[in-house]
Amino acid sequence: MRTSLCDTFGIDYPIFAFTPSEHVAAAVSRAGGLGVLGCVRFNDTDELERTLTWLDDNTDGKPYGVDIVMPMKIPTEGTSADLSAYIPEDHKRFVDQTLLELGVPPLPEGEGREGVLGWLHSVARSHLDVALNHRPVLIANALGSPPVDVIEKAHEHGVKVAALAGAAKHALRHVENGVDIIVAQGYEAGGHTGEVASMVLTPDVVDAVGPDVPVLGAGGIGSGRQVAASLALGAQGVWTGSIWLGTEEYRNLASNRGWETAFLRATSSDTVRTRIYTGKPARLLKTRWTEAWASQDAPEPLPMPLQNLLVAEAHNRINASHDPDVISMPIGQVVGRMNAVRPVADVVASLVEEYDEAVARLETYRK
Amino acid sequence: MRTSLCDTFGIDYPIFAFTPSEHVAAAVSRAGGLGVLGCVRFNDTDELERTLTWLDDNTDGKPYGVDIVMPMKIPTEGTSADLSAYIPEDHKRFVDQTLLELGVPPLPEGEGREGVLGWLHSVARSHLDVALNHRPVLIANALGSPPVDVIEKAHEHGVKVAALAGAAKHALRHVENGVDIIVAQGYEAGGHTGEVASMVLTPDVVDAVGPDVPVLGAGGIGSGRQVAASLALGAQGVWTGSIWLGTEEYRNLASNRGWETAFLRATSSDTVRTRIYTGKPARLLKTRWTEAWASQDAPEPLPMPLQNLLVAEAHNRINASHDPDVISMPIGQVVGRMNAVRPVADVVASLVEEYDEAVARLETYRK
Structure with missing residues (x-):
């Protein structure tokens, strides 16, 4: 499985793996894909x-990438304490009451009160500055185009920039801003996602940006058949995320021992797209927590970054x-395909092998 | 583009075309696919x-199919007049007021008061009886498994039965009921549709029903690349609908001259999944009509068959x-790809040609 992106990045397979775990990222890169470390945490x-x-x-000297979360327009800024002043008391009461009803105990005194600050522009910028002192080959931005000066800075360091897009018009804007690679993030994807499904979005974006801008298909990619489908649609590679949460290497980071039980039993119908995680629509595992927010008396989620x-x-x-x-937990519909915990290298090998099988099958249909 | 379904039905290409127009159905069958006439109208x-x-x-002696709309469980039955008694006055007032606000004039006296009765079980049964006196090779049911006696009757006439499924567990139930072919209808599809997108649903259904039950990929199929993607995911053929609404042959049936203007300018973001058409979730073109029903003061849609x-x-x-x-108008996200009105035969030829190109491209990636 080789496309021009393999030469661009010096990788064996055009499999891009977004992950919050450095252990997963390293294992993907060692296995011939490109591990992309999520910095938001x-x-x-x-x-x-x-x-x-x-x-x-x-x-092993193999390339890797980093992923930041940086809106093009700078949103509400400030410390976590400053921003808390904007959160309505009713919302805080709903959260407290819901946790009580779900039987979730309080934390021990003094632990884990701080939220994720990576959603803040200033923090994302500091992530970038730190990353550029290392050797990433790619900086991906989960919220579309980063500001133009950020793109230029990456390019000065010889680093390519990728941006997520949920519609062809967003992809075009990213390219105008100087983004090198578009991640076409379909409806079925985990995390922030739009309304258009991969089957339609990938060729939409490929046709909109033209042959000089590589597109990665994202959303619904968890097997070699799905990789083949994405490349058939015109993508030059795939952007994957969910499937790496089901690997042995992810266990180094997993903060919730219930997580494996939850995803092993989930079907592809057990996710929901909701604003409750960050304030923007994102796909999560459907659980009693998401169901509580979907109830009639739940408040509307707050805008980013307040909701998080x-x-x-x-x-x-x-x-x-x-x-x-x-x-x-953000997760794509592909969670239904995550039925065993495997080493990263096995997952990569399966993707490549199944790709070859799928293409061989398609070839027989041409006769 | 040949799979085992070509032998099963005596067709050249495993392209199944759902259409309310007999002109489109005939043209697809003549071009080597299988035209499937929607009977609900x-x-x-x-x-x-x-x-x-x-x-x-x-x-030209080529095979064709028919599509009925028959729930497994018999819903509220009766004449259109009987059923009207169950419709709340508030709902009627909302419809009248909305049409007034949208500037839609009343019909001339005595015209077009009757609704679509094909949603009624008794009417769908009469469709089946009429169809079996002709030579359909396939009866598809848009609402999943038809009742078992209907499946048996079709089989007695040597007719295969297909049923739409939006989740793997529904597909398994259809197979238990005796259905021969599953149409895996992804989220992006027009008309009645579920939550799981084609990229995830097609392999889910293929793996659930096993190698002996052919699956048609549905939702998001409007180009040969998308056909290749669907077959890569494990489908034995594709079920298409939206794209035939953009053909010259469809003009024989089009009752709204504004329709071509509407779909030619629509992007893949211009659809919405809503219960306002039939009472069950169905994807429609996003227009001022669907927006009115999405407003805060709109009533909840009624259950099937009352909403229609x-x-x-x-x-x-x-x-x-x-x-x-x-x-x-029910339409899939693939409406964004409908940018010209073409003869049916041209559309079929493009699907086949682009399929071959896509597979040839995938083959080069194996090297």
Whole structure:
């Protein structure tokens, strides 16, 4: 499975793996794909610095990428404490009451009150500065085009920039801003996602940006058949995320022991697209937590970045409870295909092998 | 493009074309696919009888299919007049007021008051009886498994039965009931559709039903690349619908002159999944009509079959108004790819040619 992106990045397979775990990212890169480390969880830039140094040392010299979360327009800014003032009391009460009803215990005194700050523009910028002192070959932005000066800075360091798009018109705007690679993120994807499904979105984006801009198909990719489908639609590679949450290497990061129980039993119908995670529509595992927010008396989610601050402590409490029925986790519809925990290298090998089988099958249909 | 379904049905290409137009159905069958005539619009069985006789005479002896709308469980039954008694006055007032606000004129006295009765079980049964006196090779049911006696009756006539499924568990139930072919109808599809997108649903269904039950991929299929993607996912053929609404042959049936303007300008983001057409979730073109039903003060849609009776006259008025901004039309996200009105034979030829190109491209990636 080789496309021109393999030459661009010096990789064996055009399999791009978004993951919050440096262990997964390193294993994907070592296996011939491109591991892309999600930076949003690093509130502490020193920790990101140490993690990227670890990646430098554990990828056998193979390339890797980083993923930041940076809106083009700078949103409400400030410390977590400042911003809390904008969160309505009714929302806080709903969260407290819901956790009580779901039987999620409070955290021990003094633990885990802080939210994820990576959604803040200033923090995302510091992630970028730290990353550019290492050797990423790709910076991906989960919220579309980063600001133009960020793209230019990446290019000065010889680093390519990828941006997620949920519609062809967004992809065109990214290309105008100087983005090199478009990730066409279909409706079925985990995390932030739009309304158009991969089967329609991928060729839409490919045709809109033209042959000079490579497109990665994202959303619904968990097997070699799905890789073949995405490349048939015109993608030059695939952007994957969910499937790496079901690997042995991810266990190093998994903060919720109930998580494996939850995804092993989930079908592709057990996800929901909702604004409750960050304030923008994102696909999560459907659990008692998401169901509570879908009830008649639940408040409307707040805009980004307030919603994530609102639920940050709740997420920490939920993770500490290890209850598979109450999980708050971005995941794509492909969760239905995650039926065993495997080493990353096995997953990569299966994707490549199944791709070849699928193409051989399609070839027989031409006769 | 040949799979085992070509031998099963005596067709050249595993392209199944659902259409309410006998002109489109005949043209698809003549071009080597399988035209499948939607029967739901025929309130008058004599008209269906005449239409199927026309199909018999205009398909050059090539096979065709029919599509009925029959729930497994028999819903509220009765004449249109009986059922009207169950429709709340508030709903009727909302429809009247909305049409007024959208500038849709009333119909001339005595015209088009009757709704579509094909949603009624008794009417769907009469469609089946009429069809079996002709030579369909396939009966498809848009609402999943038809009742078991209907499946058995079809089999006695040597006719295969296909059923739509939006989740793997529904597909398994259809197979248990004796259905021969599953149409895996993805989220992006026009008309009745579920939550799981084709990229995930097709392999889910293929793996669930096993190698002995052919699966047709449906939802998002409007180009040969999309056909290749669907077959890569494990489908043995594709079920298409939307794209035939953009053909010259469809003009024989098009009751709304604004329709071509509307779909030629629509992008893949211009559809919406809503219960306002039949009471069950169905994807429609997003227009001022669907937006009105999405407003805060709109009532909840009624259950099937009441919702369609509620809006039946409104649909007739909307069609008679020829206003491209106010259309009530089931259509898939693939509408964004419908950018020219072409003869059916050209569309079929493009699908086949692009399939071959896509597979040849995938083959180069194996090197």
